[in-house]
Amino acid sequence: DAGVTQSPTHLIKTRGQQVTLRCSPKSGHDTVSWYQQALGQGPQFIFQYYEEEERQRGNFPDRFSGHQFPNYSSELNVNALLLGDSALYLCASLVLGETQYFGPGTRLLVL
Amino acid sequence: EDQVTQSPEALRLQEGESSSLNCSYTVSGLRGLFWYRQDPGKGPEFLFTLYSAGEEKEKERLKATLTKKESFLHITAPKPEDSATYLCAVWGSASKIIFGSGTRLSIRP
Numbered sequence: 001d002a003g004v005t006q007s008p009t010h011l012i013k014t015r016g017q018q019v020t021l022r023c024s025p026k027s028g029h030d031t032v033s034w035y036q037q038a039l040g041q042g043p044q045f046i047f048q049y050y051e052e053e054e055r056q057r058g059n060f061p062d063r064f065s066g067h068q069f070p071n072y073s074s075e076l077n078v079n080a081l082l083l084g085d086s087a088l089y090l091c092a093s094l095v096l097g098e099t100q101y102f103g104p105g106t107r108l109l110v111l
Numbered sequence: 112e113d114q115v116t117q118s119p120e121a122l123r124l125q126e127g128e129s130s131s132l133n134c135s136y137t138v139s140g141l142r143g144l145f146w147y148r149q150d151p152g153k154g155p156e157f158l159f160t161l162y163s164a165g166e167e168k169e170k171e172r173l174k175a176t177l178t179k180k181e182s183f184l185h186i187t188a189p190k191p192e193d194s195a196t197y198l199c200a201v202w203g204s205a206s207k208i209i210f211g212s213g214t215r216l217s218i219r220p
Contacts, residue, residue: 004154033208042115042198042210043155056207090154099145100208102154 002027004093004103012109013081021076021106025093031055032074033100034066035090043090049074050096078108086110113138113203117211124189124218132184132197132214140204144182146175147198149213155198158184189218 005024013019025032031050035043045058049068068074072093078085086109094100114137124130136144143162147155159168161177168175172193174185184197196213203209 006154035210040212042200042212045207045209058207088152099143099157099160101157102147104154105152107152 004091004101006089006091006103006106008106009104010107010109012111014111015081015083017081017110018077018079019081019108021078021089021091021108023074023076023091023093023103025072025074025091026101029093029095029101030072031094031096032068032072033092033094034074034076035092036060036085037088037090037105039087046076081110083110113201113205113207113209115199115201115209115211117197117199117214119214120212121215122217124186124216126190126218126220127188129185129187129189131186132216134182134184134199134211135180136182136199136201138201138203138209141201142204142206143202144177145200145202145208146173146182146184147200149196149198151196158197186216189216191218191220194218 033048034046037043047057048055052068063079065077088105090105091103092100116135118133146158149155159175164179198213200210
């Protein structure tokens with residue numbers, strides 16, 4: 001049973017650019033959450049997608065947007081990148097009301 | 112506002128030296144408390160979910176307990192491979208999951 005997968009594993013961008021990160025949920029899961037984790041900190045909730053709609057959102061600006069596809073996979077888009085957006089971006093999948101499982105993450109470096 | 116505080120920030124133990132990690136929380140309507148293990152540069156690995164005060168769960172050398180204000184992760188006779196960052200997270204009535212900053216655990220052989 002494949003777990004949560006994310007791509008790419010690493011990414012380097014420059015300030016002002018845009019980036020798209022991808023996530024495939026664990027088999028049987030229909031909900032995807034995205035988190036940002038800065039070095040030495042716990043994951044910070046960005047948003048959650050269920051039935052192709054944004055269900056909840058954390059305290060992140062509109063530069064962060066997402067999408068969920070009919071097969072439950074998801075994308076995270078970040079526009080106008082800032083140096084402070086450098087972080088590990090984590091995707092987690094779940095069935096609502098149950099435990100969420102994380103992917104390996106995408107390490108984003110903004111120069 | 113929901114909040115999670117983990118202590119200590121870092122803990123160094125000798126192999127075989129048992130100890131506990133603390134997770135204090137403030138949340139409206141606790142629906143669940145989670146413990147994860149995270150190795151450097153990797154995603155968090157699920158360990159336990161606790162749902163109500165008094166609940167306990169065990170897995171190998173780890174045991175998680177829950178009260179109305181805090182949770183403890185007890186590690187018994189740890190081995191070097193238990194070295195990692197341990198994250199605590201709470202799920203409240205607002206439905207968002209809030210993480211603490213973690214405890215970095217290092218076990219010396």
